[in-house]
Amino acid sequence: MLVCSCVLSGSFVTSLTASAGEPYDVYNYDRWGEAIPSQAGYIAERTVSGYDLGIGAFDTPNDIFYDHNDIFYIVDTNNNRIAAVNSDFDKVIEVYDKFTMPDGSKTSLKKPMGIYVSAENDYMYIADSENSRVLISDRDGNVISEITKPVSDVYDQKRTFLPQRVIADKAGNVYVVLNNITTGAAMFNPQGEFTGFYGANRVQPTAEIIGNYFTNLFISEEKKARRARNVPTGITSFDIDGDFIFTCTQSSTQTTDTVKKLNAAGNNIFANMELSFGDYTPMYDTSQNKILKPAICDIDIAEDGNINVLDFTTGRIFQYDEDCNLLFITGTIAKQVGGFDHAAALESRGDNLYVVDSQKDTVTIFAETDFGKIVHEATALHNAGYYEEALDPWYEVLKRDGNYRRAYIGVASALLRKGDYEGSMKYSKLADSPKIYNKAFEGYRMNYLKKNFGFMVLILIVIISVLVYIRKKLEKRRLAAEKARLDEQDQLAILDRQRRILEEAKILTENSNNDDEENGEEESGYDGFKTR
Amino acid sequence: MMDLKPAEWVRHAVYHPVEGFEDMRWKKSGSLKIAFLIVFLLFLAQIADGRLYGFQFGVAYDKTFNIIPYIVQSIVLFAAWVVGNWSVCTLLDGEGTMKNICIYSAYALIPYIVQIFINLILSHILIRDEAVFIQAISIIGTGWSAILLFSAIKSVHQYSFGKTIFAIILTIAAMFIMLFLLVLFMSLIQQVYIFISTIYTEISYRIRV
Numbered sequence: 001m002l003v004c005s006c007v008l009s010g011s012f013v014t015s016l017t018a019s020a021g022e023p024y025d026v027y028n029y030d031r032w033g034e035a036i037p038s039q040a041g042y043i044a045e046r047t048v049s050g051y052d053l054g055i056g057a058f059d060t061p062n063d064i065f066y067d068h069n070d071i072f073y074i075v076d077t078n079n080n081r082i083a084a085v086n087s088d089f090d091k092v093i094e095v096y097d098k099f100t101m102p103d104g105s106k107t108s109l110k111k112p113m114g115i116y117v118s119a120e121n122d123y124m125y126i127a128d129s130e131n132s133r134v135l136i137s138d139r140d141g142n143v144i145s146e147i148t149k150p151v152s153d154v155y156d157q158k159r160t161f162l163p164q165r166v167i168a169d170k171a172g173n174v175y176v177v178l179n180n181i182t183t184g185a186a187m188f189n190p191q192g193e194f195t196g197f198y199g200a201n202r203v204q205p206t207a208e209i210i211g212n213y214f215t216n217l218f219i220s221e222e223k224k225a226r227r228a229r230n231v232p233t234g235i236t237s238f239d240i241d242g243d244f245i246f247t248c249t250q251s252s253t254q255t256t257d258t259v260k261k262l263n264a265a266g267n268n269i270f271a272n273m274e275l276s277f278g279d280y281t282p283m284y285d286t287s288q289n290k291i292l293k294p295a296i297c298d299i300d301i302a303e304d305g306n307i308n309v310l311d312f313t314t315g316r317i318f319q320y321d322e323d324c325n326l327l328f329i330t331g332t333i334a335k336q337v338g339g340f341d342h343a344a345a346l347e348s349r350g351d352n353l354y355v356v357d358s359q360k361d362t363v364t365i366f367a368e369t370d371f372g373k374i375v376h377e378a379t380a381l382h383n384a385g386y387y388e389e390a391l392d393p394w395y396e397v398l399k400r401d402g403n404y405r406r407a408y409i410g411v412a413s414a415l416l417r418k419g420d421y422e423g424s425m426k427y428s429k430l431a432d433s434p435k436i437y438n439k440a441f442e443g444y445r446m447n448y449l450k451k452n453f454g455f456m457v458l459i460l461i462v463i464i465s466v467l468v469y470i471r472k473k474l475e476k477r478r479l480a481a482e483k484a485r486l487d488e489q490d491q492l493a494i495l496d497r498q499r500r501i502l503e504e505a506k507i508l509t510e511n512s513n514n515d516d517e518e519n520g521e522e523e524s525g526y527d528g529f530k531t532r
Numbered sequence: 533m534m535d536l537k538p539a540e541w542v543r544h545a546v547y548h549p550v551e552g553f554e555d556m557r558w559k560k561s562g563s564l565k566i567a568f569l570i571v572f573l574l575f576l577a578q579i580a581d582g583r584l585y586g587f588q589f590g591v592a593y594d595k596t597f598n599i600i601p602y603i604v605q606s607i608v609l610f611a612a613w614v615v616g617n618w619s620v621c622t623l624l625d626g627e628g629t630m631k632n633i634c635i636y637s638a639y640a641l642i643p644y645i646v647q648i649f650i651n652l653i654l655s656h657i658l659i660r661d662e663a664v665f666i667q668a669i670s671i672i673g674t675g676w677s678a679i680l681l682f683s684a685i686k687s688v689h690q691y692s693f694g695k696t697i698f699a700i701i702l703t704i705a706a707m708f709i710m711l712f713l714l715v716l717f718m719s720l721i722q723q724v725y726i727f728i729s730t731i732y733t734e735i736s737y738r739i740r741v
Contacts, residue, residue, distance in 0.1 A: 032593060429587055438588035442659045 023339050024332035030405055031432035033280040039401040041319065041328030041372030042353055044338030047362040048089045050076070055083055055092050058361040063127075063165065064347040064354055067117035072347070073124075074356065074363065080109045082126065087349060089365060096124075099141045107143065109135070114165035114177075114237075125174060127163035134163050134176055134188075147174060150186070150194030167240045175238065175245065182234040184266075185247070199247055199266045201232035201257040232257070237345075241301035244269070248277075248299040248309055258296050259309060275324050278311045302348040304380055310355065315340035317353060317366070321379045325406055328375070330366060331355070338364065351376075371400050378410055387414040405431055412436045421447065538563040545639045549679050553636055553687035564631060567638035574641055575606040577648040586655030589663065609707075613637060616706035617685065621699055626689030636688045640680035647673020 021043065028038035050058040059078035066072050071093060072085045081097035099107050114127035123144060126135040134147040149161035162179035169175070172190030175198055184200035203209060209230050216224055233251035240246075245262045259277045261269040278294025285292050297312040305322040315333040320326055330353070332339045342359035351368035368376070378393035387410070394410040401407075408431030415424035416439055424440035449456075534555055536544060541561045545552035556562050579602050583592050614637060618630045628636070650673075651666050658665060686696040 031591070032595070034595075432591045434588050434590055438660045441588050442661075445657075445659070 021338075022332075023334045023336040027329060028404065029280055029326060030403065035281070036403050038329075038403060039371040040330070040369055041375060042317070042330040042366040043369050044331075045352075045365045045367045047337055047360070047364045049362045050083075053083070053085060053089070053092050055095055058083075060358045061344065061356050061361060061363075062112075062358055063114040063345045064356045064363065065115045065117060066347050066349045066354070068119040069117075069122075071117075072349075072354070073115045073117065075112050075115050075126075075345075077111050077113060077129075077358070080111065082109070082112060082115055082124075089363065094139075096141055099135065099137050099143050101143050102145075107135075113163065116165075116167045118168045118172075120168075120170055120172065123168075125166045125168050127166040127176065129162050129164065129179070132161045132163075134166050134174065136174075136192075145192055147176070147188050147192050150188075152194045154196060155186070155194060165237050167238060167245070169240060169245075177235050177238060180234070182231045185235055185238065199235065199238075199245065199260065199262045199268070201235065201249055201254070201260075202271075203230050203232045204254055204256045236296070237298045239299050239301050241305070246299050246301055246307065248296040250295040250297045250312055252293050252295055252313075258294070259299060259307070270324070273324070277309055277320070277324075278318060279314065279316075283314060297343065298346045300346045300348050303350065304376065305383070306348075306376070306379075308346055308348055308353060310343050310346040312343055315343050317346060317355065322383055325379075327379065327406070328372060338366075340364070371397070374400070375404070375406070379406070382410050382413070387417045390414060391418075409433055409436065412440070416440050416443070419443070534559055536561070538566060542566060542639055542642070545636075545684075546642050546680065549676070549683050553639075553680075553684050556636070557632075557687050557690075562632065562635040562639070564635055567635045570638040570641055570645065571607060571610050573645050574610065575602065577645045577652075578602045578606045580652055581648050584652060586658070588660055589655050589666075610637070610641075612707045612710050613703065616710060617699070617703040620702045620706050621685075621689050624689075624691075624695070624699055624702075626691065626699070628685075628688035632688050633685075636684035637681060640684045641677055643673045643680065644677035647677075 022040060026038050026040040027035045030036050050056050056079075058074065058076045060076075061074050062077045063075040064072060065075075066087075070087045072087060072089070074083045074085060076083055079097075081095055083095050084093040085091070086093055097108060099109075101107050109126065109128050110130035111128075112126050113129040116125040117123070117139075118125065122139060124135075124137050124139060126137065128135050132149055135143060136145050136147070137143045149155070149157075151157075160178075160180060163176045164179050165177040167175050173195075174188040174190075174192075175185045176188070177185050181197075182200070184197040187195050187198040189195050212227070212230060216227070219227075233249050233254045235247045236250040238245055238247040243264060247260045247262060249258050249260075251258070255276075257268065257271075259270065259275070263269060277296055279292075282294065283292045284290075292313040294314070295312045296309045298310040300308045300310075302308060306327065307320040307322065307324065309318050309320070310316075311318060315331050317328075317330045318326060319328045319330070330338075331343070333341070335341075340355065340357045340360070342357055343355055344358040345356040347354045347356075351373070353366040355364045355366070356362075357364065374393050374396050378390045378397060381387075381390035381393065390410055391414040394407045394414065397404050397407040398411070408427050412424045412427035412431055412433060413436060415421075415427060416436060421440045421444035425437055425444060428434075428436035428440055536559075538561070541556055541559075541563075545556055548555070579599075582602065583594075583597070585592065614630065614634045617633050617637070618628070620626075621628060621633075647669055650669055654666055654669070682696060682700070685691070685700060686693070689696075689699065691699060
């Protein structure tokens with residue numbers, strides 16, 4: 001159906017050819033965490049391969065980075081090189097494969113995995129994985145210094161040192177994500193000295209882990225050493241935004257700490273916010289008969305503060321605003337443009353998203369749609385506190401997608417700020433947001449009372465007086481009825497008494513009659529006697 | 533003395549938690565019709581509570597409406613209570629008949645139902661900060677009903693205080709057993725139904741071929 005509509009729109013309006021060209025259904029989540037159809041915020045524009053750039057095919061590229069000089073760096077892992085490409089992705093600026101060491105000797109990369117270019121000192125930080133080092137070089141390929149496996153009590157010497165991702169903060173501290181290290185990112189000071197680990201994940205307290213804890217209390221040390229240990233999954237990737245480092249963790253089992261926002265002290269600001277990243281309800285893949293649990297393999301913080309995360313299992317990019325409200329879901333697992341085979345890394349530049357696929361060996365460029373533009377504008381205004389200014393964009397969003405919940409929340413908040421309580425109540429109901437409704441209702445009730453207080457008091461007085469009147473009336477009627485009943489009783493009693501008196505009288509008279517009869521008999525007897 | 537109409541008996545029972553049911557028993561009063569009406573009102577109250585509650589206190593999932601949970605929460609639960617209590621107390625020398633248990637228990641539910649309706653109205657007038665009023669009314673209504681129910685069971689079976697508690701605990705256990713058996717029975721029926729329907733499908737395919 002999508003293809004059909006695409007063809008239709010394409011045949012009628014040429015400018016809309018890309019309007020519905022995604023090889024997947026665009027969706028979003030409603031308040032209940034149920035997937036509903038939505039408008040696309042991003043659309044795949046094109047894919048770029050190494051051939052397109054004229055430097056031969058990429059081989060398993062693993063990272064992409066966009067620096068302050070408007071240059072993209074693609075880490076071409078299996079070709080042991082780093083390609084610097086201009087921002088339009090049509091010209092290669094430089095291919096880094098050989099570096100000059102400070103002593104003049106040449107050195108080459110071996111399976112580089114990540115790159116970071118610092119805006120402070122213009123140095124490239126390269127996670128040179130198989131060489132077990134982090135190479136710090138200027139942009140001409142002259143190595144400034146290198147960080148190797150630290151000699152420290154904190155760093156277990158039996159462990160390898162395989163840098164996967166690297167970033168540096170403003171002060172020049174270097175953070176390195178290492179393969180098979182679960183205690184967090186290794187942290188080095190600007191002099192290259194190891195200073196400890198940063199931002200380890202927590203162990204998720206599942207039933208199994210709690211059970212293991214109790215078992216461990218009773219078993220011997222030898223057995224314990226052979227049992228699987230409860231360690232959290234290590235960090236997969238990270239990005240830095242100002243003073244905060246955002247990490248993501250790719251794990252099929254772990255659901256906590258998949259995305260973290262760490263402050264300088266390494267504390268996770270998202271820890272107690274009950275956030276969920278990736279699909280709410282894991283997708284069930286019928287062809288593989290397995291549940292596709294989200295596994296977030298890369299994270300990127302856009303210039304406007306939006307958080308983009310890349311889900312490896314479903315090939316989807318989830319975009320959140322800075323408060324972690326879901327904005328858009330883009331991408332899929334597919335062969336077409338806009339689909340991925342093995343999504344590896346994600347980067348953003350202005351309105352565009354760039355995703356590296358390490359199986360297709362390409363970079364896919366996503367461009368923001370008109371809808372995405374409006375949503376971003378509204379979200380930015382809303383999050384900055386300009387609710388009323390965000391009102392018009394939100395209305396525009398609703399015109400294009402009546403299911404977009406954030407827009408209802410935005411409109412409800414704006415109307416609440418404006419003092420249009422009734423409108424706010426209406427929209428907060430549509431947004432399923434009792435919180436905003438509560439505030440709007442409070443204002444509405446206040447206004448209502450202010451306007452109608454006199455009237456309500458009047459009504460109340462009328463009602464009370466009517467009730468009192470009715471009550472009195474009823475009381476009177478009851479008393480009258482009581483009186484009537486009593487009277488009746490009295491009457492009955494009188495009648496009863498009369499009847500009894502009569503009966504008594506009757507008995508008396510009967511008795512007297514009998515007496516009379518007896519007397520009569522006697523008399524008659526007497527008579528008889530007399531007559532006799 | 534105490535010549536009240538059926539409706540007046542309801543009032544008397546609710547307002548006299550200690551002696552009301554004793555009086556009712558003494559006068560052999562109580563109407564089954566009113567009892568059923570009360571249970572029906574409980575059913576309506578549960579639905580109203582679930583669907584018509586003030587929006588500021590939470591959102592009801594309104595994509596679908598399933599009446600079965602409401603029936604189970606009110607009518608089935610009450611029936612299980614009556615049957616469970618009757619079966620337990622018959623063995624414990626209780627004097628109550630099934631009819632009386634049903635009537636007395638239903639009368640005892642009135643404060644709870646009234647509480648639901650009052651709170652329903654309040655939930656459209658109050659805001660979240662004032663939810664304490666709703667809580668208070670809810671606690672009063674539920675507590676009152678609990679005391680009445682206790683008194684009802686005590687009176688209907690002519691039990692002592694301790695024995696009533698014992699009987700109520702056993703009744704709750706009996707209710708669990710009944711519900712468990714019911715679920716077991718239903719799943720069994722379902723299995724049988726699936727079995728029969730499978731055989732039917734199989735046979736119908738064979739016949740067609």
